[in-house]
Amino acid sequence: MRDTEVDPPALRRALLELAPWLAGTEVGPAVVEAGDCDRCGGAPRLLPLCGPVSWTAVCRDCGLALGEDGWCDGHADQGAAARDWAAALPDTWPTLVLLWWLATGELRAIDPTARRRTDFEPLPAPVRAALGTAD
Ligand SMILES: [Zn+2]
Numbered sequence: 485m486r487d488t489e490v491d492p493p494a495l496r497r498a499l500l501e502l503a504p505w506l507a508g509t510e511v512g513p514a515v516v517e518a519g520d521c522d523r524c525g526g527a528p529r530l531l532p533l534c535g536p537v538s539w540t541a542v543c544r545d546c547g548l549a550l551g552e553d554g555w556c557d558g559h560a561d562q563g564a565a566a567r568d569w570a571a572a573l574p575d576t577w578p579t580l581v582l583l584w585w586l587a588t589g590e591l592r593a594i595d596p597t598a599r600r601r602t603d604f605e606p607l608p609a610p611v612r613a614a615l616g617t618a619d
């Protein structure tokens with residue numbers, strides 16, 4: 485029988501090779517709570533906020549849409565840097581972020597049946613191997 489279990493350490497290594505930004509300590513999935521964007525609920529959280537808005541962490545598009553409103557006056561520079569960083573991410577970022585949380589154990593599963601064949605296919609072989617999806 486084929487083993488289809490996710491291998492978290494292997495997944496973590498493969499993801500870091502592909503996208504070192506996942507482990508960032510100022511912005512990214514490592515500094516926010518695992519889950520969907522506080523504002524739109526349609527993409528993973530990525531950017532911690534500290535501005536006058538009521539959301540504490542948002543996805544890329546929401547961070548860009550909020551602009552400087554997402555950050556307090558004291559963190560205006562950090563906010564601008566975070567938005568530049570987010571704007572430069574590859575379009576596969578939501579999948580990579582979800583996989584990162586899977587690798588770190590913050591998420592136990594990410595809708596494997598629905599996502600596997602579509603979102604995961606363009607990912608490199610080491611990532612798919614760690615997910616048990618490399619045929
Ligand atoms: Zn959002």
Ligand SMILES: [Zn+2]
Binds near residue numbers: 534535556557
């Ligand atoms: Zn601030």
